[in-house]
Amino acid sequence: MADAPTPVMFAIVTTKxxxxxxxxxxxxxxxDDQERERIAMWISRITNAIVHDLHNGTLILTVNQxx
Amino acid sequence: MSSSGPIxxxxxIVGFTAGFLSRLxxxxxxxxxxxxxxxxxxxxxxxxxxxxxxxxxxLTSLLGKEFTAATFLTLAATQFRDVRNTERxxxxxxxxLILVSRGAGYIEGIAxxxxxxxxxxxxxxxxxxxxxxxxxxxxxxxxxxxxxxxxEIFMSGKRVGDLIDVQPAKISFDKGSxxxxxxxxxxxVGLPHSRERYEKEGLAVVLTPKDERGQAILWNVSQxxAxxxxxxxxxGAQKDIGYPEQSPLCxxxxxxxTGKAGLSILPVDRDMxxxxxxxxxxxxxxxxxxxxxxxxxxxxxxM
Numbered sequence: 384m385a386d387a388p389t390p391v392m393f394a395i396v397t398t399k400x401x402x403x404x405x406x407x408x409x410x411x412x413x414x415d416d417q418e419r420e421r422i423a424m425w426i427s428r429i430t431n432a433i434v435h436d437l438h439n440g441t442l443i444l445t446v447n448q449x450x
Numbered sequence: 451m452s453s454s455g456p457i458x459x460x461x462x463i464v465g466f467t468a469g470f471l472s473r474l475x476x477x478x479x480x481x482x483x484x485x486x487x488x489x490x491x492x493x494x495x496x497x498x499x500x501x502x503x504x505x506x507x508x509l510t511s512l513l514g515k516e517f518t519a520a521t522f523l524t525l526a527a528t529q530f531r532d533v534r535n536t537e538r539x540x541x542x543x544x545x546x547l548i549l550v551s552r553g554a555g556y557i558e559g560i561a562x563x564x565x566x567x568x569x570x571x572x573x574x575x576x577x578x579x580x581x582x583x584x585x586x587x588x589x590x591x592x593x594x595x596x597x598x599x600x601x602e603i604f605m606s607g608k609r610v611g612d613l614i615d616v617q618p619a620k621i622s623f624d625k626g627s628x629x630x631x632x633x634x635x636x637x638x639v640g641l642p643h644s645r646e647r648y649e650k651e652g653l654a655v656v657l658t659p660k661d662e663r664g665q666a667i668l669w670n671v672s673q674x675x676a677x678x679x680x681x682x683x684x685x686g687a688q689k690d691i692g693y694p695e696q697s698p699l700c701x702x703x704x705x706x707x708t709g710k711a712g713l714s715i716l717p718v719d720r721d722m723x724x725x726x727x728x729x730x731x732x733x734x735x736x737x738x739x740x741x742x743x744x745x746x747x748x749x750x751x752x753m
Contacts, residue, residue, distance in 0.1 A: 424641055428692040434640030436627040442640050447694075 390445040393432045396423045399440040408443075458510065460587055461579035465506030468594035469575025472601060473498035476567050490540075494564075497533060500526070501568045505575025509583060527572060534565040549689050550682040550698060555672025559735045566605070574601055610657075610677060611730025613664035618722050619656040621648055621714060632656040634703040634712025637695070644695045647716060653685070653725055657700075657711040665709040667734055674700040674711065677732050684728030686718030 392408045396419050400412045411426075413419035423434045423442045432444035477494055504523050511519040538561040545551045552560075577597045582590025610616075619632030623645055629636045631654035639645050657677075659665040667673045678700045689696045698715035717725065 420642060424643065427641065427694070431692050431694055433694045435638045436640040438626055 389448045390433070391448045392443060393430065393446045394426055394444040395441060396426070396444070397441040402439055403441060457514065458583075461582035461590065462506045462510050464582040464587070464590040464594055465509075465575040465577075465579030466502045468578035468598060469502030469505045469571040469573075470498055472574040472598055473501065473567060473571040475598070475602060476605070497530070497568055498571055501530065501571040502575045505572035506579045508576060509579050513583070527569075530565065530568045530572075533568055534561045537561040537564045549691075550679050550687055551675065552679045553672045553675030555670070555735045556676040556679065559676075559733065562736055570601055570605060574598060607736075608734040609730060610667070610673075610732040610734060613660055613667060613734065614730075615658045615660055616726045616729050617656050617658065618726070619654040619712065621652040621654045623649070629714060631712030631714045634701065634710060636699050636701050636712055636714045639695050641695065644693075647688075647696070648714070651688070651716055651720065652714060653717050653720060653722060654712060654714045655722075655726060655729065657713065657729070659709050668702065668709065668711045670735065673735050674702075676735060677729055678713065678715075680728045680732040681713060681715055681725055685715065685721055685725050688716040688718060 392406070394408050394411060395403055395406075396411045396413055397403050398413050398415060398419050400410070403410050411422050413422055419440075419442060423444065426432060426444055427434050430444070430446065432446045435443050435445065437443060473494075477491065477498075504527050508520055508523050511517075511523065538557055541552065541557040541560060545557070574594070574597055578590060578594035581593035581597075585593070617632075619634075622630045623639070624630055624635075627639055627645065629639050629645075629648060634656060636654075639648065657668060659668055678698050681700075682698050687696070687698050689698075696716050698713070700711055700713040703710045703712065713729070715725070
C-alpha cells in the first residue's frame with residue numbers, strides 16, 4: 384500500500400489565476416500568499432491531500448491513489 | 451498396542467523439550483513488534499507444542515511399528531502450511547489500522563519466518579529424539595543443545611546494520627520547500643507550518659551501504675518501508691490522518707543514484723541514538739536476496 388504511491392492531482396490553489404488553466408482539479412484563487420497557504424492547509428487537513436509548492440504563485444494538492 | 455512392548459518415553463521427552471525450546475527462543479517480540487499481545491503468544495505456543503510433539507513422537511511410533519500413527523503425524527505436519535496464511539492475514543488487517551505501514555515485503559518475511567520456525571521446531575525435536583534413541587539420555591541432551599545452537603545461528607538472518615552504515619544528518623530546506631536529509635532530497639513540503647515543524651523537531655539519518663549487498667537491499671522499496679516502520683515504532687511519528695506531509699520517509703538519493711538513502715521523521719521521542727539503533731536492528735528482508743544480481747546500479751563502481 385505505502386510501497387509505491389501514485390499521486391493524483393486533487394486541487395490547485397493560486398494567487399496568479401492566469402498561470403493555470405483547465406484540467407481535472409478545481410482551482411482556488413487566493414488574494415495573497417497568506418490566504419493561499421491558509422486555503423491549502425485547510426484543504427489538506429480536510430482531504431488528506433499533500434501540498435506541493437511550484438514556486439510560481441501556485442500550490443498544488445495531490446492525493447495518493449492506492450493502486 | 452500390546453505388541454509394541456513398553457514405551458521408551460525418554461527420547462520423546464528430550465525431543466519435545468528441545469523442539470519446544472527452539473520455538474520459544476525465537477518468540478521474543480522485540481524485533482518485529484509481533485506478536486504483541488497475549489493471545490498471539492498463546493496461539494504460537496499452542497502450535498509450538500504440536501510441532502514439537504509431532505517431531506519427537508515420530509521415531510518412537512515408527513520403532514513401535516505403529517505405521518498408522520506415523521502416517522497421521524506426517525499428515526498433521528502438513529497442516530502447518532496454514533500458519534503462514536494466518537500470520538499474513540493478521541498483519542495485513544493491521545496494515546489499515548496503523549499510520550506507518552510495514553509494507554507487503556516485511557509482512558511476507560514475518561509470515562515465512564513463522565512458518566519455517568514451526569518446521570524447525572519439528573526438526574529439532576526429531577533430531578533430539580533420534581540422538582537420545584541412539585546414544586542415551588546424556589548424548590541426547592548434549593546433542594539437542596548443540597542442534598539448538600546450530601539452528602539458531604542458521605536461522606538468524608542479517609540485520610540492516612550489518613550491511614549499511616547509519617549516520618545522523620541535518621534536516622534542511624532547499625529552494626524554499628524541498629526537504630533534505632543530509633544530501634538526500636526527500637520530498638516537497640508545500641506548507642510553511644510543516645516546514646517549521648521539520649526544522650524544529652525533525653530527525654534525519656543518511657544510510658550508506660557498506661558493500662554491494664547493502665546497496666541492493668536499499669534499492670528495495672519494501673526494505674525501506676520496513677526500515678521506516680521500525681524507525682517510527684522506536685521513536686514514534688507525529689502523524690495523523692490529515693497530516694500526510696508529516697509521514698516518516700526513506701528515499702534514495704535521486705537523481706544521482708549514488709546508492710545512499712535518507713530517512714526523515716518527525717519523532718515523538720527526539721532520540722537519535724534510539725532511532726539509529728532501531729534502523730540497524732531492522733531485519734534484512736527475504737525478498738531482497740535475489741536483487742543483488744538484478745540491480746543495474748550495482749554495476750557502477752563509484753559508490
